[in-house]
Amino acid sequence: MSSHPEIIIEAGKSERHYWRDVWRYRELFYFLAWRDILVRYKQTAIGLAWALVRPLFTIIVFTLIFGRLARLPSEGAPYAALVLVGMIPWQFFASAVNEASLSLANKENIITKVYFPRIIIPISSIIVNLAELAIGLAMLATLLAWQRVPVTLNLLFLPLILLLTLLLTFGCAVWVAALSARFRDFRQMVPFLLQMGLYISPIAYSAAIVPEAWRSWYALNPFTGIIEGLRWSVFANTLTPPIQGLAISLGFAAVTAVSGIAYFRSIEKRFAELL
């Protein structure tokens, strides 16, 4: 017959052609993300400008409180830029993970009616947030130019560290999506955990203010490495990149991504019953 392979549906067996199916449905990534973006900004008065307004005000508030009132050190960088560099990966991670946790439940009507590899759903929640990540980077470029912050060759590492952020986000999003489908509790837990994460990661402040004694514990947070790494690449504030922190992040990201896919696929076939 056609190029279409024989499909074998068997009890307890995972899909044989899973990744080929993911490839076959690759346009669905784009369509799901595109739909979510359309729906998110349709009927809002300022539309996509919301993607600009939200981080902007967060930065202003953080800069005022932590930079001006608390007078925390910024290692020579403008405080607003310091905060923005922390906000960019965090905002991306937090929205993607939060949306991933709700993504399966929100698409219940689709999941119970048509087949496609379900992993497309949490991944497309990540893709949606790539648009906002790009807007954040544009804001950063504007801010750096405006504040005349000199850039160095370190900036070449920025894309690599962003890729690491992407991997970490992917791993966590897939885990959280599967867990939220399996256990309702996670839908409550995720926003709470993300709120905690905002404070225990060096977003509104520099990791330099963390006491020496706590450092080794603090570095276990995968976001410490990522944010410190980004600041190193943008501001060149330290001589060497935070190798140790980045290694921890990479290890963490790799483990969550691999185990996340495994867990997701192990319960994927039951989604139609679980939701």
Next chain:
Amino acid sequence: MSYAILAESVGKSFTLHHLSNRPADSLRETLAGSLSVLGRRIRRSWRPKTDNTEEFWALKDVSFQIHPGERIGLLGRNGAGKSTLLKILSRTLEPSTGRIRIRGRIASLLEVGTGFHPELTGRENIYFNGAMLGMSKSEIDSRFDEIVDFAEVEQFLDTPIKHYSSGMYVRLGFAVAAHIDPEILIVDEVLAVGDVQFQKKCIGKMNEIGNDGRTLLFVSHNMNSIMQLTTRALLLDNGHIISDGESEKVVAQYLRPSERVSFIATKVAWLTSVGFRWLSENTPPGFNQPLTFELYLTTTRRCARLVLTISYYNSIGARVLTSKAEIRELNPASHEFNLVIRDHNLSPGTYTLRLDMWASYEHLFENENICVIDLFASDNDHNLVRDISRRARDTTGCFRLIEVTNKIT
């Protein structure tokens, strides 16, 4: 042997949890559950707890083979397992046992407009829905005009579909699905919606799919569409396939058990029991097939000259036919009659029947609708009008002469 779908002893069980033992859907219960398992393991004092869960098999040992190009109807009462089977075939549910092999691109239309978003326009939804059903963007591009044409929504393409009428919504949903160009199409009762014209169009489209040598699996409670669209049918009951064969035979078998005897209250004391039943199995599909009924009467006295009439009302409540019989004499006893009405000329459709009886002008009971009958069309109906040009005078079938008056000369 070639096949499009091959199912080998497919089963699906659901676990019913009774209140005291709900599934561990909340984290606490799972944690508590695993902790107590751990505790038991440590103490080595495992005792089987009273099992509060019950297994329910929605499908059991279902095997069938569908050849490429076959048009198959799937019948069964609510809860027979049809939806479960469709969901397994469309891969949204995993079977508990067995195996299914599917050859060819499969599209299932379990619901029209799956994934439609009310805020998005018709155009946007076509692309999104198409992608979800497995079409690539270029495929949708090339069929876009056809889809819009079929759905008859050109003017509203850029209107959010929340402003669509339900008919437009359904048309759009069906149009997208019908243009996926699948080798195997699974359709679940979507024809129940939309106006008559659109239903015709859908049936036409599905026929086209069938004639193209593609495989169709069609689920409906409408026996007429099953008979029109399919050549073979599977009858599911309680999760088992109890019949597999020609659509006409399977439909007849499906309908049989529902024709129970209806009993009527009478206005006179001497007539203690009146029962009436349509013998649907004696009425094969096709125009003007004889109707057979059974009548049960129990009388306590001798009576003469009973007159009975059966009136037929069509779906809009108009009486279209009345049939009459006379029973000369009845002894006090229980009686059972066979009633046959030939040449009734009723066209295929659903009719509500009314039964009346008189004994010497005394009306014995009133019964507005004693039973509902479904008459089906058959492929052979066209024999009735074949070679009509050669028939001059004919009282059989639906043949009547037309009076022609030339108004100009």
